[in-house]
Amino acid sequence: MGNLAEQPKQQPALAELDYLLQRYRQVRATSEVICAPLQIEDYVIQSMPDVSPPKWHLAHVSWFFEAFLLKPYLSGYKPLNAAYDHLFNSYYETHGTPFPRAKRGLISRPGVEDVYRFRQHIDRAMGELLVNPPQQHAGEIMRRVELGLQHEQQHQELLLMDIKHILAQNPLHPVYRDDLRPTPALHNDRIRWHDYAGGVRHIGHAGSGFAFDCEMPRHRQFIEDFQLADRPVSNREYLSFIADGGYARSELWLSDGWAHIQQCGWHSPLYWQRQEDSWHEMTLGGLRPLDLEAPVCHVSFFEADAYARWAGARLPREAEWEVAAMDQPQRGNFLENDHLQPVAANTPHEGPAQLFGDVWEWTADAYRPYPGFRPLEGSLGEYNGKFMSGQMVLRGGCCATPEAHIRATYRNFFQPSMRWQFAGLRLAREL
Template identity: 45%
Template sequence: MPQPIRPELTPAHSSDLSERFSTVRALSLALAAPLSDADATVQSMDDASPTKWHLAHTTWFFETFVLRDHVAGYALHDERFPFLFNSYYEAEGRRHARDRRGMVTRPSLDEVRAYRAHVDAALLDALPGLSADAQTLVALGCHHEEQHQELLVTDILHMFSENPLEPAMWPAPRKVPVEMPGPIGWIARESGIVEVGHDGEGFAFDCEGPRHAALLVPHAIADRTVTNGEWAAFIADGGYTEARHWLADGWAWVKAEGIVAPLYWEQGEAGWTRFGLDGRRAIDPAAPVTHVSFFEADAYASWAGARLPTEFEWEAAAATHDANGGNQMDVAGPVEPRPAANGPAFFGDVWEWTGSAYRPYP
C-alpha cells in the first residue's frame, strides 16, 4: 500500500485523530446522500467506479489494515467483502475485476452504509489503544479516503452526464455578482537551485519525497489559473480547429474524437453551458476552467504564447503561497472555485496541469 513518509499524529493525539477520522468518514456519506441505490451502483465507464464501491472500498481499507491487522479478536463484517472491495492490493488476494464493479448490485447501498457504521464503531472504540504504527495507518486511511472523495465526485458527474435527463445532484448555487479576475500577471524567477519535495512537516505520501535540489532556468509563471472566459476566447479563435498549437498526439485525438470544447461544455443559442453536479448552467466566465486534458492545456498555453510550467517551477512558485484557502471538499454542495481578483491564486480547488511526467523523485 502507499506509505506515509512520517506519522501525521502520535498516540498522544488520538483524540484529534478520532475527530479527523469521524469528519472524513461523515463527508463521504454526505457527498453520497442525494443518490438513490441505482445512482450509487452505476459504473459509467471502465475508468470510473460506482459510488457504492468507493464507500465500501475505503471502509475495507480501514477494516483490513487497521482492525484485522492490529486489533486482536476482530472478525470481518462480511467474509465476502474483501473480494468485492479490494482495488489493486495484490498481497490481499483475488479481487473483483475493476470494469465489472457496476455489476455488484448487492450488497445494497444501505448495507454498505451499515458496513461503514460497523467498521467506524469498531475503529473508534479501538483507537485509543492502537500502537503508533496503527494510528499512522488510520491517518493514511483518512488521506486515502479524501482521494476517493475527489474520485467520488468526478465519477458521479460522469455518471449523471451519461443520463439524457442530465439530473442535478445539488441545487443551483446561490447567485453572486460575478467578480472577474484581473489580467493574468507573471511572476518572474531567476535561475537557481531550489529545494522541492516534502519538507518533513505533517503528512506526505511516499511519492512526495525525498526532498531534493532541482535546477530552475529563468522563467515567469502565471499568478492564477485560466478562467472559463479565457478558454472561450481560445475556442472562438479557432483553438480546436487549427493544428498549429497542438502536439501531434493531441491533434490526432481532437480529430478522432471530434473534440470542440472541454468535457461537459455545450454551445447553445445563448452561448456556452457546462454540465455539473448542479445540472446544466451557463459557464461562469470568472471560474477556473475544468475537465480539460493535458493535450488541451498544452494547446491553450501555446495559443497564449506560453508553455505549461514544469512540476518544479510550479512547486517553487506555489511554496510561497498559502494553501489553506482551497480544498473545499468539506462543503457537500456546489462550490464554484474562482481565481482571486487581482491577486495570486495557486490553490483554487482545481487540478492543474504541468508539463512534467509523473516520475519518482531521486
Template identity: 70%
Template sequence: MSPAQDLAIETPDSIHAKEWLRAYQRVRAATEMICAPLHKEDYMVQSMSDVSPPKWHLAHVSWFFEAFILEPFHPAYQTLDPAYDYLFNSYYETHGTPFPRSDRGMISRPTVDDVYRYRAHIDRAMEELLNDPPQEHLPEILRRVELGLPHEQQHQELLFMDIKHILAQNPLGPVYRDDLAPPSALEAGELRWHGYPAGVRLIGHDEAEKGFAYDNEMGRHRQFVEAFQITDRPVTNGEFLAFMQAGGYDRPDHWLADGWATVKTEGWKSPLYWVERDGIWHHFTLGGLVPVDLNAPVCHVSFFEAEAYAQWAGARLPTEAEWEAVAGDVPMQGNFVEQDHLQPVAAAVLTEVPGQMFGDVWEWTGSAYRPYPGFKTLPGSLGEYNGKFMSGQMVLRGGCCATPEDHIRPTYRNFFPPHARWAFSGFRLAQEARA
C-alpha cells in the first residue's frame, strides 16, 4: 500500500465513512430481525393496496442504496438483475417507471431467497464503497447514506404495520411473536389539561443544529399560536369505547362529511383490529388476539375517527404548531420499538407538564400536510421523497411503538390520508384556552 493510499484512508472524511458503515450495518441488521419470525409464505402477501409484501420492502430499501449511491458512485458496481430497477422502485417517476403499487403481491419471482441474496449483494458493495470511498464524491455519498438509513427505518415501521395487517386477515389469527414484552398494569388516570399562552413560536428544524431532518421539516419559521390547552396523554381505549357506546359510529353529528361517508361505505363500528367476543372487546396485535387494555392509548384510528371523537368530547385536535411548541420542551422518552411491546401500553402518570409526548401512537393533528415557508425539494429524483405528497394528507407527530427511538424528533412530520387506519395512529385533545 502506497503512502498516498495510507493518507487517503486516514483522512477524517474516510474515518467518518467507516462510522457510517457501522451505522449502515446496524440498520440493515435490524430490518432482517423484523422479518426473522416470518414464514416464507408470509413474505408474499399483499392484504390491501396500501400494504406491501415484506419481500418487497426488503428489496426496495436495498434498491434505494443501489439506485442512489452504488450506481452513481461505485466505479465497479454491477447490478444482479436490471429488472430490479423496475420491480422495486416505489414512486420515483423521474428515475424510471415504477411497478404498480397495488400489484406488488404479484411479484412471486424473484423468490425470497433471491431477495436476501440481493440484499447481501448490496451490503457487500456498500462495504466496499465506504471502506474506500472516492474522495471527490464522499460528501455527497455520505449525504445520501444519511438519508438512506432513516428511509430504511421508515420501512422497518412499515414492515410492522404491514405484517400486522397481513396476519390479521388470516382466519387462524397467526401470532407474529409470542415473546413480546408484556403490557404494563398501570392505570391511565384522569385526563389533565395544561395551558400555554399565546405567542410567536419557532416551528421546524433549525438547519444550524446538528442531526438529520427531512426536507419537509426544513424552513424554520415564526408562527403565532393563540393561547391553547392540551391534554397530558393520548385518548385511551376506555375513553374511545365510551364514544362507541354513545353511538359515535351511528350518528353523523360529529363527523366530517367525508368521514361519515367513509364510515357508511366501510361499515366502521370500532377501531381497526377490534372484535367483540362474548361481550368483551378484543383486538388483534402482533402478539395475537388479546382483550383491549382500557388504559392504553387507542390505536389504529383514522383522522376521521380522531376528529369525530374530539368533536363529541367538546374539544379538537391540536395543530402541529401547538404540538411542536409543547413537545420541544419534553424529553423524547416513551414506548418505542426498543421497548419491544410493539403495541401501545398504559404509561405512568407523569407530574411534569405536559406528560409524555413521544412513542406509543403517532398522534393525528388538525393540520394538513403542506410545505413550510421557503420549502425546497432535494435536487434530482430524491426531490420526490416528500414534497410530491403535500396534498390530501394530514400530519401526525411523535412516533409510535414501532418507531426506532433514534429516528424521532420534535420536528418530525409524518403524514397519511385521513381515512388511513393501519398505521399505529392515535390522538390527544386540544382546545382554546379558557378564561
C-alpha cells in the first residue's frame, strides 16, 4: 500500500499531471509488451491455484484503476461491463465479493480480445481524468494513480512468474521468447564476507518518494554484529548441497519444511531437470543447461534455510539486509536488462554484489507490521496489512522486477513453501 497518507495535499501542477499521464502510458504499455509473445491459448491457463492466467492479470490491473479512480472521480464514467467488478476483484472484500482465486482459469469469457478492449476503455477514461481532474480531488487522484502504477508493476513481475510456470508444465518445453540468449559464463570466486557493526539502527522508509505502507514507519532496531556474504548462493554451490544428501537429511530442515519436501517429493529447485549426466533448467528462453555460476533460483524459504544450515551459516535478518543495502548503489539485473533470468555477478566487486535484481533473497524474518504500522482506511487498506500472517520476507528484487519499482526498504513476502517466484538466498552469520 502506498505512502498516501503522508503525501502533501497541495494541488498538482499541470506539468506533474502531464508527467503522470506519460508514466501511466509507459507502464500500461509494458504489461502488453510482456504478453505480446503469448499464443492465445497461453492467456487462459491456470497451472496451479497461486498462478493467475495472463488474461486475468491484464484485466485485474485495469479493474484497479476503474474501482479506485474512475468510478469515484470521473464524472459520468460508465463501466464497459458491470460484471467485471466481480470477476477481476482480487481480494478486496470491503469493495465486493471477489471471484474465487483458484477458479480464475475457468473464466473463458470474456475472451482475450475483450480483455484488451477493456484495457483500452480504461486507458481512454484515465486519459480524460488526468487531463482534467476535479481540482478538489486532484492530489488524491495523483496518489492513487501512483499506487495503481506500482500495483501494475508488481503484476508485470507476476505475469512473468506465472507465464514461466504455465509453460513449464508442457513436456514440449515451449519457449516464451526465442531471442533470450544465455549470458556468457562467468566464474565466481569463493564467497567473501563483509563485516557490519551492531547497534541501534534505523530501518524503514522515510522522506519523499513512493513506498508501500508495510515499509513504514521508519523505526529503531537493535542488531548484533554480523557478516553478510558478498553474493547470493550459486547453482554450483547448491549442487554441492544436493550431492551431500541435503534433501535426505532431516537434521538440516525445519519440521514443516521436512514434512513439505517429503509430501511433494522435492529433490532440487523448481524447474531443474536431470538429463543424462547434466542438469538443465526451464527458463523463459526454453530448456537450457544449468548456468553453474548464476544465483540459484526458485527455492523456497524451507530450502534456503536448510542450505544455510548445511553451509554453517544462516539467512540474514530483515534489518541486517537493509542495513547492508542502504549504502549500496541500486544497480542490478532487472526487467529492463531483458535477461529474464538470474546471471552471475561480475568479479571483482566492492561490497556485497547483486543485492538488487537477479533473485529475491529470503530473510529469516516473518512478514509482520513494523512498530506503529497503520493501514489506510477503506478498501485500499487491504493492500498489504491483511497478509501479515504466515509469510516470510524477501528483499532486493529480481530479474523480472521493474528497476524503478524497487528500493532498499521494499518488503516482498511469500509463504515459506512457495518457490515459483524468482527467489534465491544469501548467507549471513554472526561475528
